[in-house]
Amino acid sequence: MFVFNEKYVSKKEGYYYSCPWIEHGLVFFEYKLAMCCNSGHENGGNTIVRNNYTGQRINWERIFKVKDTYRKFHKKGKINVNCINCPYLTEEKWEGEKYINNLYISHWTQCNSKCIYCYSAQNPNEFISDKTYNVFNTIREMYEKNILRPGGLISFGGGEPTLLNEFEDLINYFLDNYFWGIRVHTSGIKYSPALARAINEIRGYVVVSVDSGSRETFKKIKQVDAYDKVRDTIRKYALQTNYLGRFLISAKFIIIPGINDTIEEIENWMKANYDAGLYTTVIDIEENWYLKNRGNVPPHIFKLIEYARKRSKQLHTNFELYERVQNLINDKVAEKKNKLLK
Ligand code: SF4
Numbered sequence: 642m643f644v645f646n647e648k649y650v651s652k653k654e655g656y657y658y659s660c661p662w663i664e665h666g667l668v669f670f671e672y673k674l675a676m677c678c679n680s681g682h683e684n685g686g687n688t689i690v691r692n693n694y695t696g697q698r699i700n701w702e703r704i705f706k707v708k709d710t711y712r713k714f715h716k717k718g719k720i721n722v723n724c725i726n727c728p729y730l731t732e733e734k735w736e737g738e739k740y741i742n743n744l745y746i747s748h749w750t751q752c753n754s755k756c757i758y759c760y761s762a763q764n765p766n767e768f769i770s771d772k773t774y775n776v777f778n779t780i781r782e783m784y785e786k787n788i789l790r791p792g793g794l795i796s797f798g799g800g801e802p803t804l805l806n807e808f809e810d811l812i813n814y815f816l817d818n819y820f821w822g823i824r825v826h827t828s829g830i831k832y833s834p835a836l837a838r839a840i841n842e843i844r845g846y847v848v849v850s851v852d853s854g855s856r857e858t859f860k861k862i863k864q865v866d867a868y869d870k871v872r873d874t875i876r877k878y879a880l881q882t883n884y885l886g887r888f889l890i891s892a893k894f895i896i897i898p899g900i901n902d903t904i905e906e907i908e909n910w911m912k913a914n915y916d917a918g919l920y921t922t923v924i925d926i927e928e929n930w931y932l933k934n935r936g937n938v939p940p941h942i943f944k945l946i947e948y949a950r951k952r953s954k955q956l957h958t959n960f961e962l963y964e965r966v967q968n969l970i971n972d973k974v975a976e977k978k979n980k981l982l983k
């Protein structure tokens with residue numbers, strides 16, 4: 642549904658509001674094809690381009706017609722309601738060509754971990770299915786027809802990507818055909834030679850959420866006893882790459898208040914990353930807790946983030962905060978400013 646919104650009327654000749662996903666994006670979900678996977682803003686994203694999709698041949702003319710309809714409405718300031726307030730919606734001189742270069746592959750839910758914060762844990766009955774469809778032939782067809790082009794983002798959702806029977810073939814196919822910007826979140830329980838290649842060729846970015854500095858905490862969060870295995874996988878990826886590649890592997894820490902929110906846990910996690918040869922430190926916060934507590938965050942959470950920042954500086958690692966944590970910090974800064982102004 643499209644609604645007129647004054648704020649999205651462009652005054653510049655040839656410009657309109659759109660995003661890299663409307664223009665050139667496609668998402669493979671379990672039962673549908675979507676325009677994007679962004680649902681972090683009010684109204685939600687997840688705009689469907691085809692329902693009941695389970696691997697059938699895609700009618701590309703139809704997909705590009707949907708994208709053209711978006712462009713047509715957006716040029717008049719009539720915006721898809723799911724896109725309103727999305728941070729990716731920007732005013733630019735979009736060239737409007739018909740091709741895909743942003744792919745999000747997320748059509749399965751099987752995993753070898755059982756993270757307590759996983760969306761599948763919130764709704765286990767919906768995510769017990771081990772059914773999935775294949776995407777390799779579709780992707781090859783897209784590339785051969787020049788529908789899929791390098792230059793955007795290739796990312797995986799899921800489920801655990803390394804469990805997909807096509808995973809190694811997909812990553813190798815992208816690498817063989819000169820794609821870059823391949824981003825994979827993995828549990829780290831299974832080692833992937835193709836991912837090691839992607840890191841080593843500086844074309845893949847791998848994120849493993851370890852979320853703990855000890856076997857016990859790991860088990861509490863992941864509900865599987867695989868801390869040593871995950872640490873081994875990370876070490877292996879780091880050992881097989883060069884200086885630059887080591888920036889492309891992150892052992893992320895999602896702060897889960899009440900479970901891993903201690904200095905000791907953060908310190909042990911950072912030490913283990915450093916010993917493994919990683920050069921990137923990434924902090925996030927558990928989504929459900931964040932949504933409930935955003936306006937009322939206890940001071941020790943900020944102290945933990947600050948501690949990680951200081952240690953990262955001492956260890957000379959690249960320090961990254963995921964969007965939720967950055968929002969908490971921005972809220973705090975805004976609150977302080979407001980107090981000073983009063
Ligand atoms: S504007 Fe945002 S919600 Fe809309 S398609 Fe783009 S990324 Fe998705």
Ligand code: SF4
Nearest residue numbers: 752754756759800828
């Ligand atoms: S590794 Fe990812 S998909 Fe698997 S249980 Fe954890 S959050 Fe869910």
